[in-house]
Amino acid sequence: MKGMANDRPANLTARPVCFPFTGDVVGGSHFSVLGLVENLDPSRYVPVIVPQFPDGAVAKLFRDHGIRTETPMHWTELPYDRNVSPWKIAQVAKDIPSQIRYLRSRRYPVVHTNDGRTHATWALAARLSGARLLWHQRGDPGALGLRLAAPLLANQVVAVSQFASPRPGLWSAARKAQVVHSAFATDVQEDRASARTQLIHELGCDPRTVFIGFFGAFIPRKRPKLFMDAIAELAGRDLPRPVMGLMFGEAYDGGRTERELKDHGRQRGMGNIVRQMGFRTPGPHWLAACDMLLVSAYGEPFGRTLIEAMLVGTPVVATASGGNIEALCEGATGILVPPEDAAALANGAQALIKRPETAQALASAAMASAKSRFGDRSHAERIMAVYDEMLRIPLPNAADRSGPSSPSIKPLGLKSEATS
Template structure:
């Protein structure tokens, strides 16, 4: 029996956590039951490089309107999206697509309606706010199944809600990731002017956007300097800056006298390797549905200090696998970091517990099994022409 084709369309060129999570899923799909079709808006760029580097073949899909990350869709763009719907639906029908698995808002805006018009199943993978307009107003109509990365991100039940079709499935991670922490530390310190063996490094990792609170990180690092003025504690910021956030970060750092203690290193890959070179990861984000870097740090032995907000409280058990502090409190973040930096034994115990916990909960195989169960549920009995996928989905003939 032929495997069912699952289409993974991607919009844009920049790599985010959704692309890395999708990669972790795709490489664990059972090839006898599911055949992935990775569809890119652009043939070149970081997304194409990500999949090519993993040995996965991709195609450039039909032309679709450009959508900017974090920007609302205006009337003109909405009209172009609507106009492209019949053409995209025809493409899906011609390729015999059973499921379209969308991993972010821009992709859903582009492909959700064509999926329904083509008669395929729409798998809505939600990694954002539970109050997102698409999840609240569009998913109840168009989504055949919703997967959210945390309980926090799931829609509220109600008469008009996708809650009954929602499953909570944490993001996947390569739990076998291992790095030489000493070598990684040397690589980080080499980028910090004047750093030496006594330097301690606290990382911020992720896109520099308001929700992730990069400015709060600057304030917390300034508080840490006040609390431990005689110690060389540096902050490193790993990630792409959007809009004017980098300028705002630099301006606040200068205002707080932190120019010599904060280092913007930009997007670095593999991200987990750079986290392995740091002493701590600080996660000041508010209402973050599920932070990938938080779990990546746990897996490479870097303890985490995070705000008790959003999905952070689902990923971390306070005082066991990391530390949780009140949101929007730079002094509390600083004090928690200083406490761990001053107690190597406690830091090591938390790191060991966190690594084991993350490896048990967030493996790629576990994630893929959960997703494939949802695929099978969606596709049982679905027909394309005279062909049914029921046999392939159940694993018959393997």
């Protein structure tokens, strides 16, 4: 099949790690994995990315960075951020034998899954193949997959935050879980003045305008309408400078959500104070172009753009929810406000607009904090330590890769999770 590489890793002493990806929506999990695989020690572990679509956006992201990819088979694509039907679950079950054959043929000792759709489509095959499964939990801690499947199928669970970690219980993956915050390129540098000038020229607006950014997929967890309401609230106040909300991102439902957001803006009489900017890369450049990041999300496990904003010196106002609380220290590296409250978000933004010296102090402290806590090299070392730990634990029948390696397990009905 197109995109498949038939050679084994050149370094025969290194152990290959399979990173499958279901779907073709590029999100935070993909960039996190990219940061990880670029920092793995090649004498110890060799990453192989297995994207569902050999010519898709996910495959291109990794190939453009010189990372090996191969797509050995067709398998079922689950819907993005929607419930999975029984019919889809039946289709997933039919894919398992071919996935097992592939994993055994490559003799993968480790399979590393990174999002809800991939957990649902590859976790069972990984365990039945005899490989160790690292379940990287980047989504909702209440997801059925984490609660019901991970305790049975995962050898180890790595959560991106305490918030995202499995909750303790009689049937829980908590006993084999640990927190490893996501990886970031902490040496990133952006010319903030140049990036801002680029926005001014593109939008043709008053050079004094305060650009307030929303970054992420237009999905319910990100609360895009709440962001718009906060901008409308802010624009109605007595401020020293005009404001504009810029929404960098997109939905994956054929444009329905984008149209709903535009209708919401018209109903609120926002005019041109909120603009949809589309999905753009590189993210840090556009974050640096903004005067502020406003994080309206609720229950965000560990927002990637929040950390990237910290690294490029963009002040952050965020809801006191999910992993935001672990990333920011209120009043020291950012402003945390009550969730689901447009006025509270507007209050936080207003405080930074009226006190630019405070905004600068918070941004400087946040940059130092992010650089010291979220380096990609230390992250890779911690993940390789997890691989090492898993490979020291023998699995039932793992020595016999030609036959069944565990009892038959029926697929569970799962809800696919969006990437962060």
